[in-house]
Amino acid sequence: MNKGMSEIVKSISKIVFPFIMVFGISIILYGHVTPGGGFAGGVVLTGGFVLLLLAFGAEHAFRIFPRKIAKSLDSIGALGFLSIALLGLTGGMFFLNFLPKGRLFHLWGGGTLLLSNLMIGIKIGSALFVAIATLSMARLVHIKKGLKYRQSEEEKQ
Amino acid sequence: MTVNMPILVTLMIFMAAGSVIAIMAKSLTSSIVSMGTAGLILSILFLLLGAPDIAIVQVFVEIVALVVLLSIIHRESSADMSSSGIYAGITLVIFAVFLFVFMLHFKEMFRPFGEPAITMGAGYLASSVTHLKAANAVTATVLDFRGYDTLGEATVIFTAVIGVLVMMRTKGKSDE
Numbered sequence: 001m002n003k004g005m006s007e008i009v010k011s012i013s014k015i016v017f018p019f020i021m022v023f024g025i026s027i028i029l030y031g032h033v034t035p036g037g038g039f040a041g042g043v044v045l046t047g048g049f050v051l052l053l054l055a056f057g058a059e060h061a062f063r064i065f066p067r068k069i070a071k072s073l074d075s076i077g078a079l080g081f082l083s084i085a086l087l088g089l090t091g092g093m094f095f096l097n098f099l100p101k102g103r104l105f106h107l108w109g110g111g112t113l114l115l116s117n118l119m120i121g122i123k124i125g126s127a128l129f130v131a132i133a134t135l136s137m138a139r140l141v142h143i144k145k146g147l148k149y150r151q152s153e154e155e156k157q
Numbered sequence: 158m159t160v161n162m163p164i165l166v167t168l169m170i171f172m173a174a175g176s177v178i179a180i181m182a183k184s185l186t187s188s189i190v191s192m193g194t195a196g197l198i199l200s201i202l203f204l205l206l207g208a209p210d211i212a213i214v215q216v217f218v219e220i221v222a223l224v225v226l227l228s229i230i231h232r233e234s235s236a237d238m239s240s241s242g243i244y245a246g247i248t249l250v251i252f253a254v255f256l257f258v259f260m261l262h263f264k265e266m267f268r269p270f271g272e273p274a275i276t277m278g279a280g281y282l283a284s285s286v287t288h289l290k291a292a293n294a295v296t297a298t299v300l301d302f303r304g305y306d307t308l309g310e311a312t313v314i315f316t317a318v319i320g321v322l323v324m325m326r327t328k329g330k331s332d333e
Contacts, residue, residue, distance in 0.1 A: 032291040037299065071322070078315045085304060095304035101290040110291035116300040116307075123311060127318040134325045 004056040013055040020048035028121035032113040033105055041117070042124025049129045058137045067133075070126040077123025084112050084119065164258060165205060172198040185230050193223040201255070205262070211306075 004010060027034075028041030053061035088096030102109035175195035182188035196219035203212035285297035299307050 032293050032296045032300075035293060035295070037293070037296045074315065074318060078311055081308065081311055085308060095301070095308075097289065097301055101288070104286065104290045105292050110289055110297065111301075113289070113291055113296055113300050116304075117296065120300075120307070120311060124314065127314055131318045131321045134321055137325075 004060070005054065009055050013051050017048055017052060020044060020051065024048060024121075024125070028117055029107065029114070031117040031121075032110040033107070038117040038120025039124055042121040043128065045121070045125035046128040046132070049125075050132055053133055053136065058133050061129075061133055065126075065129060067130060070130045073122050073126035074130065077119045077121075077126065080119035081116060081123065084115055088112075161205070161262070164262075165202065168198050168202055168205075172202070186227070189223065189226045189230065193219055196222070201259075211309075 024041045024044035024047075026041075027036035027044055028038055031037035031041065049061055049065055052064060085095045088094055088098055090096075091098045097111040097113075099111040099115075101111050107114065172195045175191045175198065178191040179188045179195065182191060196215065200212045200215035200219065203209075203215055281298050281302050282294050285291050285294040285302075289297050289301060291297040291301075
């Protein structure tokens with residue numbers, strides 16, 4: 001496994017990473033007030049983790065955001081969004097906005113929008129990170145396996 | 158828009174036939190092609206049922222899936238591809254039939270340019286502020302008024318990630 005990039009990239013990404021996280025979380029939480037939302041904020045969070053992955057290597061990225069936690073967060077986000085939709089059935093309709101609507105331009109406005117944004121942000125952030133990190137790790141394994149396979153084929157011939 | 162029942166049922170029968178052939182076919186190429194038929198007919202069904210945005214998505218996803226699967230199959234083995242004039246003729250006839258059906262319903266499907274088919278947009282814009290108290294109308298539309306679509310998209314991404322994890326797993330995979 002590659003041990004990452006140079007020291008400059010590592011220290012810069014260490015400094016930038018928390019800011020990217022805060023930016024992504026704020027995009028998710030204020031998705032119903034300002035432009036953005038769960039998808040956009042989740043992709044920003046993924047971008048932060050992918051920065052770590054590129055700078056330090058996949059193993060370090062998985063140490064900060066373990067694969068098991070990411071997988072379960074993916075499921076929790078999907079099920080949470082579905083359960084918000086199902087909780088609308090308490091008011092009589094699927095996807096009914098059952099929470100009090102609050103005030104315009106405030107965090108507590110828009111009823112279930114905040115919760116839905118949060119769930120989708122969690123889901124997208126962890127899911128895309130798991131997919132990218134797994135692909136980046138598995139590529140090396142598969143290239144090695146393919147070389148072995150080719151060698152054994154040549155030996156047979 | 159009224160749905161033409163006979164055409165709907167015919168398309169559904171075609172779709173079921175495509176799915177059955179996809180399962181029963183012996184060569185992988187023909188099963189992939191019939192799976193693609195089922196998917197493309199599904200997109201026509203979406204169009205007839207008045208869901209044009211999901212129909213566009215379905216068409217593109219189906220074509221991409223078809224191309225990817227066929228390219229994978231042909232890297233594995235290029236032996237079971239034999240071109241025959243009869244099959245090309247049958248394909249052309251089926252395509253012509255679908256084109257004919259499409260042209261028959263062309264005027265019902267599309268309004269004249271400049272007349273929006275859906276006039277709910279203004280309602281969404283107004284009620285996102287007055288009723289829902291959400292300043293961002295895009296989020297209000299995506300998560301509240303069209304929550305079904307977002308649920309579908311979230312399911313698509315969930316499935317894609319599961320597919321990546323299953324394909325790229327290292328444990329429990331035979332070395333062959």
